[in-house]
Amino acid sequence: xxxxxxxxxxxxxxxxxxxxxxxxxxxxxxxxxxxxxxxxxxxxxxxxxxxxxxxxxxxxxxxxxxxxxxxxxxxxxxxxxxxxxxxxxxxxxxxxxxxxxxxxxxxxxxxxxxxxxxxxxxxxxxxxxxxxxxxxxxxxxxxxxxxxxxxxxxxxxxxxxxxxxxxxxxxxxxxxxxxxxxxxxxxxxxxxxxxxxxxxxxxxxxxxxxxxxxxxxxxxxxxxxxxxxxxxxxxxxxxxxxxxxxxxxxxxxxxxxxxxxxxxxxxxxxxxxxxxxxxxxxxxxxxxxxxxxxxxxxxxxxxxxxxxxxxxxxxxxxxxxxxxxxxxxxxxxxxxxxxxxxxxxxxxxxxxxxxxxxxxxxxxxxxxxxxxxxxxxxxxxxxxxxxxxxxxxxxxxxxxxxxxxxxxxxxxxxxxxxxxxxxxxxxxxxxxxxxxxxxxxxxxxxxxxxxxxxxxxxxxxxxxxxxxxxxxxxxxxxxxxxxxxxxxxxxxxxxxxxxxxxxxxxxxxxxxxxxxxxxxxxxxxxxxxxxxxxxxxxxxxxxxxxx
Amino acid sequence: xxxxxxxxxxxxxxxxxxxxxxxxxxxxxxxxxxxxxxxxxxxxxxxxxxxxxxxxxxxxxxxxxxxxxxxxxxxxxxxxxxxxxxxxxxxxxxxxxxxxxxxxxxxxxxxxxxxxxxxxxxxxxxxxxxxxxxxxxxxxxxxxxxxxxxxxxxxxxxxxxxxxxxxxxxxxxxxxxxxxxxxxxxxxxxxxxxxxxxxxxxxxxxxxxxxxxxxxxxxxxxxxxxxxxxxx
Numbered sequence: 001x002x003x004x005x006x007x008x009x010x011x012x013x014x015x016x017x018x019x020x021x022x023x024x025x026x027x028x029x030x031x032x033x034x035x036x037x038x039x040x041x042x043x044x045x046x047x048x049x050x051x052x053x054x055x056x057x058x059x060x061x062x063x064x065x066x067x068x069x070x071x072x073x074x075x076x077x078x079x080x081x082x083x084x085x086x087x088x089x090x091x092x093x094x095x096x097x098x099x100x101x102x103x104x105x106x107x108x109x110x111x112x113x114x115x116x117x118x119x120x121x122x123x124x125x126x127x128x129x130x131x132x133x134x135x136x137x138x139x140x141x142x143x144x145x146x147x148x149x150x151x152x153x154x155x156x157x158x159x160x161x162x163x164x165x166x167x168x169x170x171x172x173x174x175x176x177x178x179x180x181x182x183x184x185x186x187x188x189x190x191x192x193x194x195x196x197x198x199x200x201x202x203x204x205x206x207x208x209x210x211x212x213x214x215x216x217x218x219x220x221x222x223x224x225x226x227x228x229x230x231x232x233x234x235x236x237x238x239x240x241x242x243x244x245x246x247x248x249x250x251x252x253x254x255x256x257x258x259x260x261x262x263x264x265x266x267x268x269x270x271x272x273x274x275x276x277x278x279x280x281x282x283x284x285x286x287x288x289x290x291x292x293x294x295x296x297x298x299x300x301x302x303x304x305x306x307x308x309x310x311x312x313x314x315x316x317x318x319x320x321x322x323x324x325x326x327x328x329x330x331x332x333x334x335x336x337x338x339x340x341x342x343x344x345x346x347x348x349x350x351x352x353x354x355x356x357x358x359x360x361x362x363x364x365x366x367x368x369x370x371x372x373x374x375x376x377x378x379x380x381x382x383x384x385x386x387x388x389x390x391x392x393x394x395x396x397x398x399x400x401x402x403x404x405x406x407x408x409x410x411x412x413x414x415x416x417x418x419x420x421x422x423x424x425x426x427x428x429x430x431x432x433x434x435x436x437x438x439x440x441x442x443x444x445x446x447x448x449x450x451x452x453x454x455x456x457x458x459x460x461x462x463x464x465x466x467x468x469x470x471x472x473x474x475x476x477x478x479x480x481x482x483x484x485x486x487x488x489x490x491x492x493x494x495x496x497x498x499x500x501x502x503x504x505x506x507x508x509x510x511x512x513x514x515x516x517x518x519x520x521x522x523x524x525x526x527x528x529x530x531x532x533x534x535x536x537x538x539x540x541x542x543x544x545x546x547x
Numbered sequence: 548x549x550x551x552x553x554x555x556x557x558x559x560x561x562x563x564x565x566x567x568x569x570x571x572x573x574x575x576x577x578x579x580x581x582x583x584x585x586x587x588x589x590x591x592x593x594x595x596x597x598x599x600x601x602x603x604x605x606x607x608x609x610x611x612x613x614x615x616x617x618x619x620x621x622x623x624x625x626x627x628x629x630x631x632x633x634x635x636x637x638x639x640x641x642x643x644x645x646x647x648x649x650x651x652x653x654x655x656x657x658x659x660x661x662x663x664x665x666x667x668x669x670x671x672x673x674x675x676x677x678x679x680x681x682x683x684x685x686x687x688x689x690x691x692x693x694x695x696x697x698x699x700x701x702x703x704x705x706x707x708x709x710x711x712x713x714x715x716x717x718x719x720x721x722x723x724x725x726x727x728x729x730x731x732x733x734x735x736x737x738x739x740x741x742x743x744x745x746x747x748x749x750x751x752x753x754x755x756x757x758x759x760x761x762x763x764x765x766x767x768x769x770x771x772x773x774x775x776x777x778x779x
Contacts, residue, residue, distance in 0.1 A: 113569035115579040180586045188579040189569075218590040222597035226718075234693035235714025237601050242693060243708040248604055252597060526571075 017419065021520040032117035035518060037124050038103030039417070044131065045095040046486075049403075052086040053479065055079050060441070060475040066462050076458035077144035078159070082137075084147030085164065089171045090131050092398060093260065095406050096267030097178055097213070098127070101206045103417060105182060107511035107518060108200045110191025110527040115184040119177055127174040133167030136160075146456065148257070151238035151249040155230050162231040165224040172221045175263070179213030182206055191510070193529035200509045200533045201290055205270025208294035212259045212266070212301060220256035223249065247312055254305035262301040264398060266294055268361070268405035269336055275358035275405075275412055276340045278507045280347030283534040286339040293332035300329050310381045319378050326376035333369050337362065348538075353427030353488070357408025360435045364400025368393060371446065386456075389449025395442045404434065407485055415500030418492045419516045426488035433481030440474025509533035565750045577752035584756040588763050591726075595767055598719050602774060605711055612707030617778040619690060619703070620716070624681045625776040628674050632765045635670030638663045642737075643758040646751035652744045660741045660754065664734050667761065671731045678724055685713070692717045716775055723771060726764045733757045 018035045028036060059079050062071050071079065102120065106113050114120050137143045137160040145154040145161050149168075154161045186207045190199070226237055227249070236242030238249040269290075277284045284290065306314060306322030340362060349355060371393040375381050384390060414422050445453075448467045453460060460468065491497055503512040510533075514523050563573050570576040606613045642663035649656035689697030696710035737757045740746065746754055 111569065116583060117567075117569065119583075176590050180583055180590070183586060184579050184583045187582055188575055214586055214590055215593060218594035219597045222594045226597075226601065229714075229718060230693075233695065233714060234710075235718065236693055236708060236711040237605065237714065243609070243711050245604065245608070248601065252600075521568075 015515075015519045015524070017515060017517040018520045019517060030121065032113070032121050033520065034102045034106050034114050034117065034120060035522075037120055038099050038101070040124060041094060041098035041102055041127070042100075042417075044127070045091050045099055048086050048090040048131070049095070052083050052091060053482065055083040055086070057475060057479050059083060060472040062458060063460070063468050064472045066460050066465055066468075068459050071458065073458050074144065077456070078142040080456055081143045081146050085134060085143065085168070087398075088147050088260075088264075089168055090127075090134065092264045092402055093171075093175055094127055094178075096271065096402070096409070097175075097182065097206060097209055098124075100202075100271070100406070100409055100413065101178075101182060101267065104413065104511050105185060105203060105206055106189065107514065107522055108203050108509055108533075109186065109189055110194055110510045110523065110529065111185065111189035112521050112523075113189075114181050115189055116181050119181055123174045123177040123181070126170055126177070130167050130171035130174060133163060133170060137164045137167070148253060149224065149227055149249075150253075151227065151230070151244075151246045152240060154227055155234075155239045162228045165228040165231075169221050169224045169228070172217045172224070175213050176217045176221075179210035179217070182210040183214065186210075191527050191529055194510075195529075197288070197291075198529050198532055199291075201273035201284060201287070201294075202267075202270035204291040205266050205268075205273070205294050208298040209263050209266045211295075212263050212298050215302070216256045216259035216263070219252060220260070223252040223256065226252075247309070247314070250309050250312055251305070254308040255302075258305040258308065259298075259301040261394075261397070262297055265365075265401045266297065268365075268402040269294060271405040271409035271412070272340060272358050272361050273336075274507075274509070275354050275408055276343050277534050278412070278505050279352060279355040279358070280344050280349045281536050281538060282343055282347035283532070283536070283539055284339070285342035285345075286335070287532065287534070289335050290339050293335045296332040297329060300325065300332070304329060307376055307381070310378050311385050323376055323378050327373065330369065330373060337366055337369070352411075353422070353424060353431055354408050354412035356428055356431035357404055357411060357434075360431060360438075361401065361405045361408065363435075364396055364404060364438060367443075368396030368400050371396065384449060386454055387449035388445040388453045388455055391455050392442045392445035392449060395445075400438060400442070404438070407434070407482075410489060411485075412505070413511075414489055414492055415504045416511060416516050416518070419500055420492040420494075420497040421500050421504070422497075423488040423491040426484055426491070430481045430485035430488055433477055433484060435481075437474050437476070437478030437481050441471050441478055442474075444471040444474065506536070507533075508535060563749060565745065573749060577750075580752040580756055581759075584759050588759060591763055591767075595719075595722075598715075598722070599770070599774070602715050602719065605715055606778075609707050609711065612705070612709055613712055614778050615705050615707065616709040616712035617775060619685075619688075619698075619705070620776050621681055621684070622776050624677050625772050628677050629768065629772050631670050631673050631677070632768050635667045635674075636762055636765045638666040638670065639758045639761045642667060643751070643755050646741075646746040646754040647748060649747045649751070651747035651749060653747070654744070657741050657744050657746070660746060661738055664738045664741065668731055668734050668738075671727055671734070674727060675724065678720070682717075685717075719771055719775065723764070723767055726767070730757075730761050730764050733760060 018033055022031075028040065031037060058071070059076070062069055062076060062079075102114070140160040140163060142159050143161060143164045144159045145157055145164075149161065149165060154165070186199070186203060229235060230238050230244070234242055236244045238244045238246055240246055273284060273290055304322060304326045306318055307326045310319050310323075371389070375384060375390065375393060411422060411427055444467050448464060448471070449455075451464070453464050453468075500516050502514060502516050504516075505512065508531075510523075510527055510529070511518075513527060566573055566576060570579070642660050645656065645659040645663060649660065685691065688703060689699075689701045690703070690709070690713050691697065692714035693710050696713060698705065698709065734757060737754055740753065
């Protein structure tokens, strides 16, 4: 144990864990404990993951045949819009920072809490208000603009786009405040000896994410506020009928929403960095490269938004520049993927559920990343724009990248969060089904899109039928896999599930050096950090390798 | 000031009643609060920068319309408000300074903080009153945003699409005015805490943060005023 937490197990049986430290509904609703807030975020994001996933299955099932089956065209528009909006704003963006980040960040830093615990509670409540607003759109005419709110349609549609835009505005505040809290926490709350080059890579990833949240989200806020104002007052900034410019909206929107893609995926990178080291018992390959490539991605993400506008009428020169800049993102991203693979090389890989999900991520995310290069190439993008190829690409990145790493991270930290083990056999079965289901669903869509199937259509030409059916069957397998993952995790909640102990993976980072579940103030005494979180005791340092 | 501040943190940090449980020293707590405020100000600036960008795009599209429509804004009212806000930044800075050199639990020092806060609040109030008269005049003449624009019915003939200019004007100044109101609420809160004798050289981060926020609100107006009122 070279990371020396002063705490040892003799105490942990005496002090109650954070669930038992207080009781009653109010002790949850008004808690300022980062772990309790993390658990509440976790419950919320999983609920919305389920709701939005259910909508996706409805969409895929409608697409089983070329004709219209059981939902109308208008309902279909609402289904994919809500699927996208809920997944993006209520699941993917808050999932890792809100749930895992809240629970783990202070623990990993050796702090008692985040820098601003009350602000943290406020973030959660703001998030809840936003969720209620977005769900209320269902009762008030739905939302049919797509999650992107493109003008002028979003200004004129009869659906509740104004309320939805305000809901996204409110959700943005939650995201900003969480990001702000985390940046300050990382700067000011590190335990003695926890220098920047000894922070776990999950912390680096959350830090880079938080920086983007702070810098990009305000622009989204003003953009959706302008859309709402445009709807209510018709001021004519985005609406061409009033003298405005719809392309200006697209610039505004993607100036946020492209960096937002990295808000979604960077935390996933952090999770994978932890999973591949701990479960291969090897020091991470290229610690600094992985840490700094997160920061590099954060910076580059701000200057690539124009690749969403290749066919929207921006100048050719700008298009070429954005295309070139977009290719640049591939460099830090590839550095990460190579570093993870190099970490695995020669490691004592343990094939448990978290590792299965991590390996799955390497496959699906790499496909997602590489197909991004197709779309960054202007000439190819003109052909593939608004087809299923784009749908497949971003699902490989968002679902295959973030959602899969998030589930993997849940399995990895589940013993810490619940104090007990999930069911390993079901966990592995879920990983297998998710892997098969995911690739069948979205792999097929690359071919569909390449052959010209446009996105967002409720019906299609008969020649696409076979591939659509394969994709739909894949989505059912995927859903089954996720349900089994849920069952495996839920089995840890039983009293009879095996206890995990403080450090079941023999990991070195600080969150494993306290009880599972942690005590209310995280550590009995402030821990002192003396080495990297990846210096596993069995690593032979005589050969001169790392550190 | 930073020397005194870290000194205070070292000598009295452990037992200060205003130290939250999860911080080790007052210095760490104040540092976190200030960093948080600066980050928040960055988000505010970015949010307004979106509006400024929209303004420049509109001005680039319709330079003559913006020039024509801006003539109907009162330069006098805008100028008075600029002076009022600049002065309020001074009084706010003095409130922060009073807190920084204040002795703990000293009525006299707390009264000085409160005096400057009242002056700042007064300025904010004057600003809003002037803004109220400006807005009422615009309402009366139908110079309203977007589809509510009816100035042509009141005999004003502004060429082009002035409803966009007034849309931008009301949105930018309205959002700024909202920030002024929030700023006033913050000052009332700081005033109440000052009355309880919370602030002194050992604990003044909250006053300083309120000051930072207020300066940003002023700063945004410093840009709004020339862009909207002094186009020519």
